[in-house]
Amino acid sequence: MSFKSGFVTILGRPNVGKSTFLNKVVGQKVAIVSPKPQTTRKSIKGILNRPDSQIIFVDTPGLHDPVDSLGEFMIKEIQEALEGIDLLLYMTTPEEGWKEDVRYLEQIKNFTNPKFLVINKKDLATEEKIMEIVGFLSRHTPFAESMAISALTGEGVSELLEKVVNYLPEGEPYYEPGIVSDVYEREIVAEIIREKIWWNVHQEVPYGVEVRVEEFKDRGEVIYIQATIYVERDSHKKIIIGEGGRMIKKIGQEAREEIEYNWGKKVYLDLWVKTEKSWRKRPEVLRRWGYKVK
Numbered sequence: 001m002s003f004k005s006g007f008v009t010i011l012g013r014p015n016v017g018k019s020t021f022l023n024k025v026v027g028q029k030v031a032i033v034s035p036k037p038q039t040t041r042k043s044i045k046g047i048l049n050r051p052d053s054q055i056i057f058v059d060t061p062g063l064h065d066p067v068d069s070l071g072e073f074m075i076k077e078i079q080e081a082l083e084g085i086d087l088l089l090y091m092t093t094p095e096e097g098w099k100e101d102v103r104y105l106e107q108i109k110n111f112t113n114p115k116f117l118v119i120n121k122k123d124l125a126t127e128e129k130i131m132e133i134v135g136f137l138s139r140h141t142p143f144a145e146s147m148a149i150s151a152l153t154g155e156g157v158s159e160l161l162e163k164v165v166n167y168l169p170e171g172e173p174y175y176e177p178g179i180v181s182d183v184y185e186r187e188i189v190a191e192i193i194r195e196k197i198w199w200n201v202h203q204e205v206p207y208g209v210e211v212r213v214e215e216f217k218d219r220g221e222v223i224y225i226q227a228t229i230y231v232e233r234d235s236h237k238k239i240i241i242g243e244g245g246r247m248i249k250k251i252g253q254e255a256r257e258e259i260e261y262n263w264g265k266k267v268y269l270d271l272w273v274k275t276e277k278s279w280r281k282r283p284e285v286l287r288r289w290g291y292k293v294k
């Protein structure tokens with residue numbers, strides 16, 4: 001049997017359990033689990049290495065009604081995240097709100113690769129309820145497979161993974177299994193820093209922020225982290241640094257506290273802010289940062 005590898009994305013309304021599922025599957029904290037809606041704004045990869053396959057999960061922001069500009073921005077992000085994806089898992093739950101899924105499914109109707117319907121939190125509902133939801137949503141969107149799981153207890157998760165592997169294309173692994181843990185750590189730290197920037201300055205710096213974690217060194221007692229925040233304009237750099245460096249200090253302190261909480265260790269966080277003019281339009285910069293650019 002030949003090896004399979006591919007990119008899988010999980011979409012669904014906020015709070016359906018996407019992060020919980022990812023953490024269960026990958027066995028590490030890769031995305032920020034939180035009962036607050038919309039905390040996972042940017043895609044993070046979680047990589048599952050199996051003897052027969054490598055599944056690369058891309059977490060995406062929760063789907064939204066395009067009511068405000070932030071919503072529109074997020075939908076654009078969703079569409080971008082869907083490029084190059086081999087399989088889409090649409091996640092929902094038997095909790096109130098599943099009828100609204102029809103509106104959200106509209107946003108992914110142009111996706112041509114296989115879609116699965118995953119009813120998470122099956123522990124909260126009866127079999128009949130689940131059948132009702134599957135019937136209702138399948139009438140709107142054709143799904144290659146549909147199944148119920150509980151990301152919390154793990155029920156149905158390994159069966160789901162078997163089906164995922166069935167639908168992945170044959171191919172070599174994209175990531176070397178050995179380096180994966182470092183990828184996670186840097187991604188998690190970058191995600192935490194991005195989140196703090198977003199909470200503090202998203203009105204003034206609404207786009208074009210990239211965080212690169214240059215070093216992550218676990219030195220036993222202390223973790224030493226060096227990260228750079230890239231922005232597109234000098235005016236954005238000024239805002240993130242703040243008067244007398246107050247804003248960058250605040251962002252750094254909030255991020256450091258959360259990283260310390262996650263790892264249970266002292267953290268030394270060295271944060272820099274740099275302008276990389278119009279970086280989103282510059283293929284050489286995007287490639288250097290690991291984005292796939294045609």
Ligand SMILES: Nc1nc2c(ncn2[C@@H]2O[C@H](COP(=O)(O)OP(=O)(O)OP(=O)(O)O)[C@@H](O)[C@H]2O)c(=O)[nH]1
Nearest residue numbers: 014015016017018019020034038040121150151152
């Ligand atoms: N009962 C039950 N609760 C679950 C299950 N999976 C997740 N949850 C809970 O649902 C809540 C939301 O889970 P998250 O994983 O943060 O949801 P998310 O979809 O990633 O949310 P956003 O990041 O806001 O988009 C958390 O309180 C989880 O503990 C499940 O299988 N059963």
